[in-house]
Amino acid sequence: xxxxxxxxRKKIIAAAGKLFGKxxxxxxxxxxxxxxxxxxxxxxxxxxxxxxxxxxxxxxxxYTDMYRYLSxxxxxxxxxxxxxxxxxxxxxxxxxxxxxxxxxxxxxGTGRKMNPKxxxxxxxxxxxxxxxxxSGVEKGILCDSKPAYTANYLLDVVRSGLTYxxxxxxxxxxxxxxxxxxxxxxxx
Amino acid sequence: xxxxxxxxRKKIIAAAGKLFGKxxxxxxxxxxxxxxxxxxxxxxxxxxxxxxxxxxxxxxxxYTDMYRYLSxxxxxxxxxxxxxxxxxxxxxxxxxxxxxxxxxxxxxGTGRKMNPKxxxxxxxxxxxxxxxxxSGVEKGILCDSKPAYTANYLLDVVRSGLTYxxxxxxxxxxxxxxxxxxxxxxxx
DNA sequence: ATTACAATACCGGTCAGTCGGTATTGAATG
DNA sequence: CATTCAATACCGACTGACCGGTATTGTAAT
Numbered sequence: 384x385x386x387x388x389x390x391x392r393k394k395i396i397a398a399a400g401k402l403f404g405k406x407x408x409x410x411x412x413x414x415x416x417x418x419x420x421x422x423x424x425x426x427x428x429x430x431x432x433x434x435x436x437x438x439x440x441x442x443x444x445x446y447t448d449m450y451r452y453l454s455x456x457x458x459x460x461x462x463x464x465x466x467x468x469x470x471x472x473x474x475x476x477x478x479x480x481x482x483x484x485x486x487x488x489x490x491x492g493t494g495r496k497m498n499p500k501x502x503x504x505x506x507x508x509x510x511x512x513x514x515x516x517x518s519g520v521e522k523g524i525l526c527d528s529k530p531a532y533t534a535n536y537l538l539d540v541v542r543s544g545l546t547y548x549x550x551x552x553x554x555x556x557x558x559x560x561x562x563x564x565x566x567x568x569x570x571x
Numbered sequence: 572x573x574x575x576x577x578x579x580r581k582k583i584i585a586a587a588g589k590l591f592g593k594x595x596x597x598x599x600x601x602x603x604x605x606x607x608x609x610x611x612x613x614x615x616x617x618x619x620x621x622x623x624x625x626x627x628x629x630x631x632x633x634y635t636d637m638y639r640y641l642s643x644x645x646x647x648x649x650x651x652x653x654x655x656x657x658x659x660x661x662x663x664x665x666x667x668x669x670x671x672x673x674x675x676x677x678x679x680g681t682g683r684k685m686n687p688k689x690x691x692x693x694x695x696x697x698x699x700x701x702x703x704x705x706s707g708v709e710k711g712i713l714c715d716s717k718p719a720y721t722a723n724y725l726l727d728v729v730r731s732g733l734t735y736x737x738x739x740x741x742x743x744x745x746x747x748x749x750x751x752x753x754x755x756x757x758x759x
Numbered sequence: 760a761t762t763a764c765a766a767t768a769c770c771g772g773t774c775a776g777t778c779g780g781t782a783t784t785g786a787a788t789g
Numbered sequence: 790c791a792t793t794c795a796a797t798a799c800c801g802a803c804t805g806a807c808c809g810g811t812a813t814t815g816t817a818a819t
């Protein structure tokens with residue numbers, strides 16, 4: 384009895400992510416994805432229900448991966464809140480730099496309605512940021528009336544900065560600009 | 572020889588804007604737009620070269636309209652920089668509230684490459700914000716190492732806030748949160 | 760009768776999803 | 790082990806639907 388090959392699934396997700404990140408949903412066709420992943424088109428349907436499903440899985444994978452990465456590198460509770468803030472910004476930016484084609488998918492509402500599973504994984508990423516801010520507020524270092532909103536801003540500001548600079552601005556400079564922006568905005 | 576009716580053109584743009592704002596490019600079909608605008612499908616081609624052209628015109632019209640609105644309500648040079656900042660934020664948010672379906676098109680890079688004309692009109696909007704910040708910096712009230720980036724952030728933060736709250740947050744609250752955020756971030 | 764335009768038929772191209780066939784696998788059997 | 794066999798992964802040609810764009814027609818107004 385043959386078993387689905389997790390590796391092949393990964394390959395397909397990666398290929399799809401690369402293409403969906405560069406062009407928009409309807410401009411990317413499945414045969415293209417299949418070619419990029421070096422599998423037959425029919426195989427896509429062994430691993431995914433539909434194009435829409437594949438797209439969702441790409442986004443979910445993206446958020447999950449990002450969450451894994453961030454939570455590995457960030458300890459919300461301990462440490463100086465400002466250090467934590469710096470860390471979350473720098474790790475977020477770094478992640479986006481390393482995944483240039485995928486990070487464009489990480490934005491909020493795209494016209495396309497988000498399925499609940501995507502919303503959920505996206506939320507986990509946002510809540511990491513929120514908890515960093517909130518713990519800073521509790522410690523009396525930071526100040527923010529709506530940390531949940533601010534967390535959203537952060538993700539979109541990173542996206543904005545990276546898109547605007549088209550990746551030309553050195554990573555470090557973008558990190559410092561965003562950090563100085565947020566730390567001033569949030570410091571008590 | 573047909574006489575082009577500016578009014579009809581406007582009607583088509585409005586219909587297209589409404590639909591493009593709700594669904595993404597490829598999901599909106601021309602017969603739908605024609606029906607919404609109450610014109611024949613063929614008429615679309617009297618006024619626009621192609622679907623792509625129509626889409627571009629919608630975005631250009633959106634930025635132009637927004638720019639007109641903002642520059643009518645904001646006087647960059649005179650007045651207190653913080654007042655100006657408040658004004659630009661509140662007017663931007665208000666504009667987006669009044670044009671809920673269109674404002675989603677106003678974001679930066681969408682996977683779709685922006686044609687130069689769109690970039691240009693978008694830039695005019697951004698430069699208004701930038702000049703508000705810069706004049707504040709000159710007066711020694713504000714402080715920002717990259718006003719052009721910050722202007723970008725502003726547009727995306729508004730979009731982010733509006734998308735996240737799904738329009739449920741009262742306009743005034745969103746304005747105040749964003750303003751307090753930006754004024755703290757930029758004040759010397 | 761001429762003009763303008765909505766309505767709609769039509770054409771050609773594109774693409775998501777299907778289907779029939781083939782290759783691979785692993786388990787059961789002797 | 791070796792062989793068989795069922796299950797199913799894999800493939801790519803095909804198809805039906807859809808849609809952008811064009812051409813045609815019917816009609817209402819001047």
